[in-house]
Amino acid sequence: MTASRRLGWLAAAALVVGLGAAFGYAPREAVQGNVQRIMYVHVPAVLTAYVAFGLVLVGSVGYLATRALRWDRLAAAAAELGVLFTGITIASGSIWGKPTWGTWWTWDARLTSTAVLFLVYVGYLLLRATADEPERRARFAAVVGIVGAANIPIVHFSVKWWRALHQPSTILGPEPSPIAPPIAHALAANWVAFTLLFAYLLTLRMAVARLEEADAA
Amino acid sequence: MNPMPDNWGYVLAAYGVAALALGWYWRGLVRRARAARSPAPPRTQRPR
Amino acid sequence: MSRYAGRAWAVLWKDLLVERRAKESANALLFFTVTLLFLFQLALGTDRERLEAVLPGLLWLAVVLSGLLGLGRLFVAERENDCWEALRLVPGDRSAIFVGKLAANVVLLAMLEVVLVVLVALFYGVALGHALPALAVVMALGTLGLAAIGTLFGALTAPLRAREVLFPVLLLPAQVPVLLGAVSATGTALAGRPLADAQPWLGLLAAADCVYLVLGVLTFEFVLET
Numbered sequence: 230m231t232a233s234r235r236l237g238w239l240a241a242a243a244l245v246v247g248l249g250a251a252f253g254y255a256p257r258e259a260v261q262g263n264v265q266r267i268m269y270v271h272v273p274a275v276l277t278a279y280v281a282f283g284l285v286l287v288g289s290v291g292y293l294a295t296r297a298l299r300w301d302r303l304a305a306a307a308a309e310l311g312v313l314f315t316g317i318t319i320a321s322g323s324i325w326g327k328p329t330w331g332t333w334w335t336w337d338a339r340l341t342s343t344a345v346l347f348l349v350y351v352g353y354l355l356l357r358a359t360a361d362e363p364e365r366r367a368r369f370a371a372v373v374g375i376v377g378a379a380n381i382p383i384v385h386f387s388v389k390w391w392r393a394l395h396q397p398s399t400i401l402g403p404e405p406s407p408i409a410p411p412i413a414h415a416l417a418a419n420w421v422a423f424t425l426l427f428a429y430l431l432t433l434r435m436a437v438a439r440l441e442e443a444d445a446a
Numbered sequence: 447m448n449p450m451p452d453n454w455g456y457v458l459a460a461y462g463v464a465a466l467a468l469g470w471y472w473r474g475l476v477r478r479a480r481a482a483r484s485p486a487p488p489r490t491q492r493p494r
Numbered sequence: 495m496s497r498y499a500g501r502a503w504a505v506l507w508k509d510l511l512v513e514r515r516a517k518e519s520a521n522a523l524l525f526f527t528v529t530l531l532f533l534f535q536l537a538l539g540t541d542r543e544r545l546e547a548v549l550p551g552l553l554w555l556a557v558v559l560s561g562l563l564g565l566g567r568l569f570v571a572e573r574e575n576d577c578w579e580a581l582r583l584v585p586g587d588r589s590a591i592f593v594g595k596l597a598a599n600v601v602l603l604a605m606l607e608v609v610l611v612v613l614v615a616l617f618y619g620v621a622l623g624h625a626l627p628a629l630a631v632v633m634a635l636g637t638l639g640l641a642a643i644g645t646l647f648g649a650l651t652a653p654l655r656a657r658e659v660l661f662p663v664l665l666l667p668a669q670v671p672v673l674l675g676a677v678s679a680t681g682t683a684l685a686g687r688p689l690a691d692a693q694p695w696l697g698l699l700a701a702a703d704c705v706y707l708v709l710g711v712l713t714f715e716f717v718l719e720t
Contacts, residue, residue, distance in 0.1 A: 264453040267460040274464065293716055309471075317467055321460040328453040348667035355663055359656040369650055372713045373664060376646070379709055380668055383702050387671035390694050391678065426468070433475050440482035 233436065236429040243422035247273075247415075255415035264328050269415055271321040273423040274314045275343060281311030281427065282350065282378060289374030292367050298442070301367035304374050306434035308353050310427060315347045338392040345384050349377045363442075498590050505594025509568055510601065519567065520602070527560045527606045531613055546618055550680035553610060554673055558640065558666070560606050565644030566661045568595050569652035578653070582718050592645060592714035596707075599641040599648075607633055620684060628683040632692070635699040636676030642706035643668045649717045675699040 251269035258265035288304025291297075322340050323333050334340070353373050360366035408416075513520050534552050538545060545552070572578050581591060611629070615622045622629070647664050651657040675695045682692035689696065 262452050264456055266457055270460055270464050293713075313467060313471055317464045320463045320467075324456050324460040324463070328456050345667055345670050352660075352664045352667060355656075356654075356660060359660060360654055365653075368716055368719065369654075372646070372650060372716055375713060376643070376668060376706075376709055379705050380671065383671045383698070383705065387674045387698055387702075390698070391674045430468075430472060430475065433472075433479065437475055437478045437482060440479065444482055 233429065233432045236425065236432065240422065240425035240429045243418075243425045247419035247422035250415035250418040255411050256409070258412075261329055264325065267321055267325040268412075269419045271318060271325060272416060273420040274321060275318040275339070276420055277423045277427045278311050278314040278318060278343075278346070279381075280424070281307045281314060281431075282346070282381060284431075285311060285350070285353070285374045286378035289371035289378075292371045293375075298363065298367060301363075301370065302435045302438040302442075303431075304370060305357060306431050306438060308350050308357075308374070309434060310430055312347065312350050312354060314423075314427070315343055315350070318343050319347060336392060338389045341392065342384050342388045345388070346377075346381065349380060353377060498587055498593075501584070501586065501590035502593035502597065505591050506597040506601075509595065509598035512571070513598075513602070520605075523560060523564050523602070524606060524609060526563060527556055527610060528613065530556045530559055531610065531617075535617075542618070546620075549614065549618060549620070550677045550684060553614060553680060554636065554677050556610055557603065557607060557637070558669060558673060561603060561640055561644050561669075562662050562665065564602055564606070565599055565641065565665070566648040566651065566657070568598060568645075569648045570657070573652055588715040588718050589711040591718070592649075592710050595649070596641055596645045596710065599645050600637055603637045603641055607637065621686075625683055625686050628687075628689045628692075629680065631689060632676060632679040632683050632696070632699075635696065635703060636672055636679075639672035639676075639699060639703045639706055640669055642703065642710050643672075646706070646710040646714065646717070649714065672699065672702055675702065 247269070251266050255266065255269070257263055284307035285304045288300045288302075288307060291300030292304065294300075319340065322337075322343070326335055326337070326340075327333050353370060356373055357366055357370050360369055531552070534556070535545065538548075572581055582588075584591065611622070611633075614620065644665055647661060647668070651661040651664065654660055675698045679692040679695040679699065682695075683689070
């Protein structure tokens, strides 16, 4: 418990550092202006979401292999966080796109893939919500979790090629072409902060699950 | 080269959405943890 | 190995027989597919050129939506007739059941697609002639992928209360990559171009089919358990 709270404070500190890096240390981008600073939320969020979905796979396989509910708790917690961070990715990407591309939504490869992934894992959470028995819920969720993870690379390539078909050129994209070192540093700092926050929320979520299971027993 | 105007409103919106979402989730977890840990009020036995 | 194939074949044969005897539901599904085609045209207007441009998309949307109705049926029927337990008691490798059910679903979708393609050719005057072999390959690849995921999730959602909502919710996002690949490759095939032109897409479809097939075979017994 104290370890978890320490992790929480560490994450909070890292987030403050990240904010400072995003607004103080990183320079104003030449082409897009300060709107580009949204990248320091958008990119770490999507990276964290991918880590989360990887953990869903780990938990799913772990449960099917050992039948220990601990793995199922990991998968469930990671899926919730994955959906949360994916939602943040989409929202920030959309907000970033409005001033730079002129619309709230474009069929940009990353946004589209992320949206599909969002739907996949929201489905996973809905499955968990509607299956009652803990054992069956864990088992079925594990199967869907494995399929979902296997889908990630397939979705990635299909959307990438699809987009190349339909939108051959991008003039202004939310990606500054050469990444200057200060930008890379700020990105890294924020990614570390997001990862710590993710770890903290994950442990907290799993602890809540264990407590609630014990209560129900 | 035509630099774009600073769109601080959008920056604020993006960071705000992230902060709100994360904060909401975290508060929910803390509340659930507190509820789960506090001694449960005596409930009538329900057939399970 | 042959015992495995025999078991899968038995499941397939049983399901096809059931379909043939209870023709109503298969016919209703077919009718639904045709109605969909009409609905698309009504909703999207009579601009022939615009419709022809999105023809591959319409075709596969019809297949996917019909699949939502049709792909889960095999397992729901088992539950309704209390055959679920019997299915579970089959000795040996249960993934053979998956293969049999998958084959039955592929046959079902294939029948729908034949009708769809014929109708589309009639409505839009598409010269199918030499496009047919390429089209058949693309449709086979796409159907296999759609059916594989559909069979797995159909079995998974069958015992759940909320199956009617959960099945589409789980299935559609998982089918997106197959949909993208199939639509693109179908466009190439209908335009009469050689299959090689559809290359990254065919590779994607083949890869997705493999992944979904393997996953289905591996995880099916977890779905069937207790």
